[in-house]
Amino acid sequence: MEDKKLTMPMIALRGLTVLPQMTVNFDIIRDKSIAAVEQAMVGDQRVFLATQKQPDEVIPDIDGIFQVGTIGYVKQLVKMPGGMVRVTVEGQERAELLEMEKGEACCTAIVEILDPVEDDLDTIQKEAMLRILKEKLEEYGKLNVAAGREVLSPLIAQPDLTELMNQISAQFPWNYEARQSVLECRTLTEMYETELQLLLTELEVYRVKREFQTKVKAALDKNQRDYILREQLRVIREELGEENPVSDADEMKEQLKKIKASVEVKERIRKEINRFQNMPAGSQDANVIRTYLETVLELPWNKMTKDNASLKHAEEILEADHYGLEKVKERVLEYLAVRILTKKGTSPILCLVGPPGTGKTSIARSIAKAMGRKYVRISLGGVRDEAEIRGHRKTYVGAMPGRIVEGLKQAGVANPLMLLDEIDKVSSDYKGDTSSALLEVLDSEQNVKFRDHYVEIPIDLSEVLFIATANTTQTIPGPLLDRMELIEVNSYTENEKYHIAKDYLIPKQLEKNGLSKEQLNITGPALEKMIHSYTREAGVRNLERRVGDICRKAAREVLEKKKPSIRVTERNLDHYLGREKVFFDAAGNEAQVGIVRGLAWTSVGGDTLQIEVNVMPGKGVLQMTGQMGDVMKESAQIALTYVRSVASDYGVKENYFEKHDIHLHIPEGAVPKDGPSAGITMATAMLSAVTGRKVLPRVAMTGEVTLRGHVLMIGGLKEKLLAARMAQVEKVLVPAKNQPDVKELSKEITKGMEIVYIKEMNEVIREAFVPEK
Structure with missing residues (x-):
């Protein structure tokens, strides 16, 4: 066996094993390996090729090398750039490594050639x-x-x-x-x-x-194939060192870290992001979830603004922005005071009720400004789909969140002042009851966890200050009305309109039409005439339009006629506004039979109704004209019954009503009229016509009458008294139960008028009829 032992240069191969009869190319870069090949080329071109047990070792000892290797014949040696050498080797015989010596130049091995593989088979x-x-x-x-x-x-x-x-x-x-x-x-x-x-x-x-x-x-479809291609493209870009665009899911995760929300909310959103991340890009479901995630990540959740804690600051802003409206201002300041003391209070739902043009919307804007809150206006006029409030479920095509969530998203904070404008004009249809959907929003017990169908995650609305506006409470459903605190915004007096126009409307219209105070001056008497003779309304909307008309005509004169300044007076007012538009039916000086002045409430303020009754021979028929509604017709029937019951007390014959017809008429027949407050007026006019007794000319009255002659309380008293003042009435008969309402009115309204409180119909007759001599 001694002749089979050989000493030769050795190369320790990494991750490669050479077998006999196998030709292989490999690169070497270690100095000792290159030296071993060069030494072999000087000799018989043979080298021992053994494999390292651990490829990452530099040059291991004999224990780190497999004992069985191959003696290879170096067929070619090529030097490559960078000090690398490419070797072509042909495996010849198997050999066992006996000893290994790490020389300075190269490794040398003493090997023993192994016998060929033993043939032990038949x-x-x-x-x-x-x-x-x-x-x-x-x-x-x-x-x-x-x-x-x-x-x-x-x-x-x-x-x-x-x-x-x-x-x-x-x-x-x-x-x-x-x-x-x-x-x-x-x-x-x-x-x-x-x-x-x-x-x-x-x-x-x-x-x-x-x-x-x-x-x-x-399992692969087109969308999955696209996803794989995108992933491959991302890897290729990374390999090329190009900037890899951040995926939508990664951006959403970064946004999620920044939002202020509870742990439960963040976890729900995180699950949806992970679901979106695993979906094929471009699929319909992925687009739905992307839109949903963009919406919920834009919601403010727990992000809030700090309320202004200065009552004085709030009072100054409310006084500067609005003239009058003392009740409203007082209620807002009370709310703010409670919030300052408790640090956190349940926000009430205020409902400002009043005629159009009285400044309900602008009041809400001023409250937001006074409290330092974001202001969001949601118009509910004509909304009849429940999904407008609660949102659509996101599985539907074109789904979107409701108006409440959109309002929060628009405000960017969880505690804005949210104005629900025209809440009395929401309606219902087959898609659901909108007013019922508002119950959850406006109920402080329920809105802590308001559920929008689109968002699905409970949203806390308890920090939102809701303010609703309505022209009347009659069309608001009872359960919804019960959840709101009503604040009446009544009609303005002429004096209030004068100050509002002078302090707010005229400066606003001057700026809007590009004029300065020096270029246009509207005198006080002209403004008073404009209010009295050119507008009839509870608010100031038409008054602002008339001021705008004057400003536009003045702007034209400034440009065309080069006038440096224009002065509008009581005399030249018709030049800018035309003839007078409004005429008040002033009370006369002559007492008449069967004519009585009543007071009525309308949507644009108060008005006076001159009720006329005439008696003629006939068969006892009551004829009513003047576009009277059902309620007013019933009041007329009640009034007639009462008059018949007391007619004998005034000397009327028993068969009088069987032989006479009574015709009751309210002038301006083209204008519909209805309401329960004209009962005593019609009864007084009928009794006057039947008895022939005259009624005092400067007396007006309002109230409902019963069959027994009791006088019932009425509403809209401020507007009615304003109408009486415009008609130059000196005495007003008011139900006794309305006495607290009169005490709340400003002296400006009642000044110069005698207010008489009545309980029974006989008191009305005593005050209204001309005393008998």
Whole structure:
């Protein structure tokens, strides 16, 4: 055995095993390995090729190298750039490493050439093994078609078992550990078992791989394919060092970190982001979830503004922005005082009720300004779909959140002042009851966890200050009305209109029309005439329009006639506004029979109604004209019944009503009239016509009458008294139960008028009829 020991240069290979009869190219860069090859080229061109057990070691000791290696013949040596050398080696014989010496130049090994693989098989066994190997090679070829064409065809054609196994181990793309196990085999049987095991493992790997590929291919659709391509594009960009755009899901996760919300809310949103991230990009579901996530991430959740804690500041703003409206201002300051003391209070739901043009919307804006809150206006006029309030479920096409959530999103904070404008004009249809949907919003017990159908996550509305506006409470459903605190915004007096116009409307219109105070001056008397003779309304909307008319005409005169300044007086007012538009039916000085002045409330303020009654021979018919509504017709019937019951007390014959017809008329027949406050007026007019007694000319009255002659209380007293003042009435008869309402009115309204409180109809007759001599 001594003649089989050789000393030769050695190369420790990393991740590579060379087998006999195998030609391989590999690159070497370590100095000792290059020196070993160069030394071999100087000698017999043979080098010992052994494989390192750990490829990441630099140059291991003998224990770190597999003991069995291959003696290789260096066929070619090529120097490459960077100090690298490419070597072509042909494996010749197996050898065992006995000793290893790390010299200064290179590693030297003492090896012993191993005997060829022992042939321990007979002919039949070899044939059986040969067939089994070829069958497995054919199976492998069916699974790996490319390998079958290039590699397997010459292997299957090989008739010799030993040669076949040598070629299999040399040509199959096994790792170095598999090849090392083949290299260390001493017999054909051991070599066969090792290679067969490796082939079976390779077959199983390819079979599983093919199953996975089949399943993935079946599951992939166009969107999944796009997703894979995008991922590949991302990897390619990373490899090329190009900037990789941040995905939508990553951006949403960054946004989620910044929002102020509870842990539960963030967790719900995070789950939706993860779901969105795993969806194929561009799919319909992904677009729905993207829109949903963009919405919920823009909501303010727990982000809030700090209320202004200065009552004086709030009072100054309210006084500067609005003239009068003492009750409203007082209520707002009370709310703010409570909030300052408690640090946190349940926000009330205020409802400002009043005629159009009285400044309800601008009051809400001023309250927001005084409190330092964001202001959001939601118009509810004509809204009839419940989804407008609660939102649509996000599974529907075109789904969107409700107006409440949109308002929060617009405000950007969780505690804005939210104005629900025209709440009395919401309606219902087959899509649901809108007013019922508002119950959850406006109920302090429920709105802590308000659920919008689109957002689905409970939203806390308890910090929102809701203010609703309405022209009347009659069309607001009872349960909804019960949840709001009503504050009446009544009609303005002429004096209030004068100050509002002077302090607010005229400066606003001057700026709007590009004029200065020096260019246009509207005198006080002109303004008073404008209010009295050109507008009839509870608010100041038409008054602002008339001021705007004057400003536009003045602007034209400034440009065309080069006037430096224009002065509008009582005399030249008709030049700018035309003839007078409003005429008040002033009370006369002459007492008449069957004519009584009543007071009525309208949507634009108060008005006076002159009720006329005439009696003529007939059959006892009551005729009513003047566009009277059902309520007023019933009041007329009640008034007639009362008059008939007391007629004998005034000297009327018993059969008088059977032989006479009564005609009751309210002038301006084209204008519809209705309401329960004209009962005493009609009864007084009928009794006057029947008895022939005259009624005092400067007396007006309001109130409902019962069959027994009791006088019932009425509403809209401020507007009615304003109308009486315009008609120059000196005495007004008011139900006694309305006495507290009169006490709340300003002296400006009642000044110069005698207010008489009445309980029974006989008191009305005593005050209204001309005393008998």
